[in-house]
Amino acid sequence: MEKFIVSARKYRPATFKQVVGQEAITSTLQNAIxxxxxxxxxxFTGPRGVGKTTCARILAKTINCENLTENLEPCDKCESCTSFNNNASFNIHELDAASNNSVDDIRNLVDQVRIPPQVGKYKVYIIDEVHMLSQAAFNAFLKTLEEPPAYAKFILATTEKHKILPTILSRCQIFDFKRIRVEDIAAHLDYVAKNEGVDAEVEALHIIAQKADGALRDALSTFDQIVSYSGDTLTYKNVIENLNILDYEYYFKVTDALLNGNFSDLLLIFNEIMENGFDGQHFITGLTEHLRNLLVIKDPATLQLLLASPSLKEHYKEQSEQIEVPVLFRAIDICNKFDLSYKTSNNKQLHVEIALMQLAQVNTDQAVQVVKKAVSAAPKTVNEPKKIYGKEADKEIPKDEEIKTPEVSQEIKKKEPAVKKEENGRKIKNISIRDGLNALKQKSDDTKEAAEEPITNEFDQSRLIEVWRNFTEVYNATAPSFAHALAKYKPVLKDNFIIEFKVDNILIAKDKINVSAMLEYFKKELNNNQIKLAPVVADKTTHKTAYTDREKFEEMAKKYPDLADLKEQLNLELDF
Ligand SMILES: [Zn+2]
Structure with missing residues (x-):
């Protein structure tokens, strides 16, 4: 421990220019000056550790400086500046309202406000965590804030703006501090590392920056902590070990196995992760994030949402090129479901393994195939691959038709079992939002023209349920929330081919695009073009939601009578 530094203090910015990631605020303040x-x-409001108090101090120092520089920064030389730098200035008063929130504390401060500054122009009062002031203290302070002497400036800082009284808010100029961007934090850490002679890997700094969740102060203290432990070299490995982060290499491996449909690999990797002491949910959420990153990097428009070092971005890009968007959607959907139900599962390891089982099939998943086909059937766009002539053309193997050599055909079939499924008879329609739109368009065209020839194939309730189920399963890949909302209730077949279906709210029933797609699907599958849909909004009053703790307990006790017995046996009282 020969080298102990508290970077957050040592590298606390002393000028506006040094403030990290709050340019909008510092330039507004400088303009005002x-x-x-x-x-x-x-x-000053915003999350913790983003520079509120630091900016308050710089502002106090700057407005008291006797020789402002051209760039409107404090000179760091005059008497006022030096006393600020030595924490010896009489013109700055800081009150931490978290620990000093009584009326007396505020009265002391108010008494000081009456005394004009001896040196410099302004007395600056910084009240940190101002939302913690008691009601009485707030009121005592309000009077001063209403009629302050010209030499007094107040800077109130809070992480919780909504707790500040409107009477106070209306008297303040409000500055919203943002979370600091990962790139900015990483760049600052790099600067600190170079100054401290620490040889740091870019990845290592990026991970620290990411973990800090926008708070520079947290990032700096993590940095100190790991440097004090690992010495002058800061590696990615050091950092993930210290912060207990699962190496993202695992996620790359898992995704590879998922693409190859290799379930045994998935199990082995997961086992290794568990042996390293990570829990299943940690893994599932991490994997979801990884898949999300692969999705984000596919589109230049969303690229900025990916917070990673340049080399890692390159790595993501490589993998994302091997994986199609519908596959990613489906995989993310699976991960998300298993993440949500993780807490309630009895066997956590098995729970994750079932998720992996589904993920292993994702590349050949039926719903995914439907969307893939719909995408490939889309009208030609600019992104269509260029036509290849001459030598290159020979290499093009027509995938669906005319496969000449039997070996090749077998190989392709093996890789795409979904194609085989279709051959087996059950025909899957390409349903997509575009179909819904087309159906809508057609409908309006139809009204102008003569009515179509009626096709009235009979079907019964059980056949309806079957088709309904197929629709919700297949459509899940296109519009998951719509499909999910439908799947909650069973439809009822009424006279004249009217299908009554329940929805939780009217918005689902009014979702024209999806409802039209559904109607088209039914008409085709049931071979009946006279089908009409009749949505009914489900009666919510039948299922009352438990709101208070007591209601929740009673609800639980109804479900598990043992709970009430236990309460009796232990002679417990409900204190809610
Ligand atoms: Zn100065």
Whole structure:
């Protein structure tokens, strides 16, 4: 421990320029100083560790400096600046309202406000965590805030703006501090590392920055913590071990296995992860995030949402090129479902393994195939591959038709069992949002023209349920929330081919695109073009949701009578 540094303090910015990731705020403040339009009171709000108090101190120092620089920064040389730098200035008063929130604390502060500054122009009062002030303290403070002397400036800082009284808010100029971007934090860490002679890997700094969730102070203290442990070299490995982060290499491997449909590999990798002491949910959420990153990197428009170091981005890009969007959607959907139900499962390991089983099939999943086909059947767009002539053309193997050599055909069949399924008879329609739109369009065209020839194939309730189930399963890949909402209730076949179906709210029934797609699907599958849909909004009053803790307990006790017995046996009282 020869080298102990508290970077958050040592590298606390002393000028506006040094503040990391809050350019909008620092430049507004500097403009106000320049134009002499400084408010009397400020409210700095935003998450913890993003520079609120730091900016407050810089502002206090800057407005008291006797020799402002051209860039409107404190000179760091004059008497005022030096006393600020030595924490010896009489012009700055800081009150941490988290621990000093009584009326007396505020009265002390208010008494000081009456005394004008001896040196410099302004007395600056910084009240940190101002939302913690008691009601009485707030009221005592309000009077001062209403009529402050010209030399007094107040900077109130809070992480919880919504707790501040409107009377206070209306008297302050409000500055919303943002979470600091991962890139900015990583760049600052890099600067600190170079200054401290620490040889740090880019990946390592990025991971620290990511974990800090926008708070530079947290990032710096993590940095210190790991450096004090690992010395002058900071590697990615050090960091993930210290922060207990699962190496993202695992997710790349899992995704590879998933693409190859290799279930045994998936099981083995997962087993290794468990042996390293990570829990299943950690793994599932991490994998979801990984898949999300693969999705994000596919589109230049969403690329900025991917927070990773350049080399890692490259790695993501490579893998994302091997995986199609519908596959990603489906895989993310599976992960998400298993993540949500993780807490309630009795056998956590098995729970994750079942998820892996489904993921192993994702590339050949029926629903995914439907969407893939719909995508490939889409009208030609600019992205269509260029036609290849000459030598290259020979290499093009027609996938669905005319496969000449039997070996090749077998191989292809093996890789795409979904194609085989279709040959087996059950025909899957391409249902997509586009179909819904087309159906809608057709419908309006139809009204102008003569009515179509009626086809009235008979079908019964059980056949309806079957088709309904198929639709909700297949359509899950196109519009999961719509499909999910439908799957909750069973439809009822009424006279004249009217299908009554329940929905939780009217918005689902009014979802024209999806409802039309559904109607088209039914008409085709049931071979009946006279089918009509009749949505009914489900009666919610039958299922009352438990709101209070007591209601929840009673609900639970109804379900598990043992619970009530236990309460009796232990002679427990409900104190809610
Ligand atoms: Zn100065």
């Amino acid at each position: 320049k134009n002499n339009h400084l408010a009397q009171a400020f409210l």
